Amino acid sequence: MRVKFLGTSSAVPTNDRGLPAILVKLGGESILLDCGEGTQRQMIRGKESLMDVNKIVITHLHGDHFFGLFPMIQTLGILKRSSELKIIGPRALEPLLSSILEGTGSKPQFRVIFSSIEVGRPMDLGRFTLEFFEVDHNGFETYGLKLKEKDRPGEFDPKKADELGIPVFMRGFLQKGFTIKLPDGRVVSPKEVMGPPRRGAVLVYSSDTRPSESVIEAARGADLLIHEATYLEEHKDRALATGHSTALEAGEVAEAAGVKKLALTHFSARYSDEDLPRFQEEASKAYKGEIVVARDFLSLDV
Template sequence: MRIIFLGTSAAVPTVDRSLSSIAVDVGREYALIDAGEGTQKQIMLSGLGFGKLSRIIITHLHGDHYFGVFPLLQTMSILGRSRPLDIIAPTGFSLIYKALKEITPTLTSYDVRITEVNGESEFRFSNCTIKMFPVDHGNTPTYGISIKEDDKPGKFDPEKSDKLGVPVELRGILQRGIPIKLPDGRIVRPEDVMGPPRKGAKVVFSSDTRPCDSLRREAEEADLLIHEATYDDDKKERAEKTGHSTLSEAIEVGVASKARKIVLTHFSARYKKEDLERMEARIKEKYNNVIFARDLMVLDL
């Protein structure tokens, strides 16, 4: 699984930060979590291209998280897309899409399948289970995202395979989890030659939120927690008023959840590049597992 931070700014873009969007690339396809204004340009800069995009997940209906969806849809239409696209979004997105489609009938030439969520929801994406769960962003229904990769087969043991007399041409079948029958009639099962399953990666994204119990629960022992950190600690009152988190609040959620790595994102446009660098240096004096996201930053899990 590869995570690409396409945009890391909150509310409005800056000279070096685009609006909120994260790509989750699983090889054959990728999904977008949010798509603020300018997301299609960031996709181009990242090298992802548009062909593998299979779904867009919108965490909440604030413009900086979804106004980039519609230009992206039209670009893919102009480029001749025929493959359907799935959009999962809070209740109300369908009305927005239908209204724009009526005004601009050429918006899409392919099937856009919209699923609206109103509460906790789970769905499959490639070899992952994605869960949307409510977080605390004031009066706006907002969802955090948990992505759990399926467990992977254990490591193949060639010595055990040799002892059992498994022909080389049949070993791949066992590695795919399928039992085989040897020429002498013996049955060899995958567990006879494979180590224990390896735990799949778990990634959790907070979306816009105050620190909350639902997020702490979902982020428990995550390999990666991506948490909004709109404000520095001196703006805590502002964070409380607007339904956002400060740097320390975001980190505290990660520490309480025992997340292995914490990435902070969604920084207020008031902070310039050099401001964020100073803030990151200060945080790293105490925490060595905290990273400040940058546009087009890539993390492999």
């Protein structure tokens, strides 16, 4: 799983930071988590293909998280996209999306499939599952998410295959989970030459929130927690007033959840890039694991 931050600002873009958008690549999937204004340009600047995106998740209907959705769909239409695009978001997004696309003459020729977010009902999306949970954004309907790669097959044991006399041309079937019959009539199952399944990667994205128990529960043991850190502690009053978190609070959530890595994002435009090391310093007072302060176009392997 590869994660690329396309926009790490909050509410207002800066010279160095675009509005919220995170690209996740997993196998043949290319998934956008939020789509702030200017996301398609950020993708172009980051040398990512718009046409490869097959799923877009909108966590809530504040403009900085979804105003880039409509022009992106329009551009995909201009580029003659033919494959379907799945959009997942709050229920109110569907009529809004239809109204804007039809009202502006931008309804695409390709198929757009909309799915409403449902808490407690994980979505099976092939290589991974997607699970949503409510977060505390001052009462505004907002969802965090957990993206879990399905377990991968265990390691193939060539030495064991040699001992069993399995021809090389038949080994691929075992690696794909098929039982085979050898030329001498013996039957060999995958478990005889494959190690235990390997746990799939787990990513949790808080979206916009105050420190929330729901985030802690979803993120327990996760490989990567992407948590908003809109403010430093000196502006905690603003965090409380607007339903956001400080870097220290994000660190406290990560520590409570026992995550392997914490990535901070969604920084207020009041802070310059020179201020960003302070976010890591504050988060490290609470969380003792690896901390990454996200910047636009930063990529992480999970």
